[in-house]
Amino acid sequence: MVLSDRTSKIAKNVPGKYYVDIRCIGCNVCAEIAPENFCSDLEEGYEYVCKQPSTDAEEALCLEAMEICPVNAIWNDGIWE
Numbered sequence: 172m173v174l175s176d177r178t179s180k181i182a183k184n185v186p187g188k189y190y191v192d193i194r195c196i197g198c199n200v201c202a203e204i205a206p207e208n209f210c211s212d213l214e215e216g217y218e219y220v221c222k223q224p225s226t227d228a229e230e231a232l233c234l235e236a237m238e239i240c241p242v243n244a245i246w247n248d249g250i251w252e
Contacts, residue, residue: 179192179193179194180192180193181193181195181217181219183210183212183219183221184219184220185220185221185222185223186223187220187223188223188247188248188249189208189220189223189224189233189237189245189246189247190219190220190245190246190248191209191217191218191219191220191244191245191246192244192246193217193244194242194243194244195217195218195219195242195244196216196217196241196242196244197211197212197213197215197216197217197218198218198241198242199211199218200236200239200240200241201218201236201237201239201240201245202218204232204235204236204239205224205229205232205233205235205236207222207229207232208220208221208222208223208224208229208232208233208236209221209233209236233245233247234247
């Protein structure tokens with residue numbers, strides 16, 4: 172298992188346990204799964220966490236997005252360490 176290097180977080184991520192790192196390829200899958208929590212920077216070509224989950228439903232969608240991410244660029248400090 173590859174662990175994230177916290178220094179590789181994309182700067183636009185809001186503070187909290189979920190974040191996207193620089194491996195993001197801008198595929199938009201996470202923003203499609205959890206549009207309340209992931210936003211796209213089309214100019215830079217990546218997604219980032221724009222809102223941490225605040226409900227059980229949002230938490231489930233963020234976990235789903237993290238599991239589906241094709242390049243493993245989404246992290247949750249409470250799960251993968």
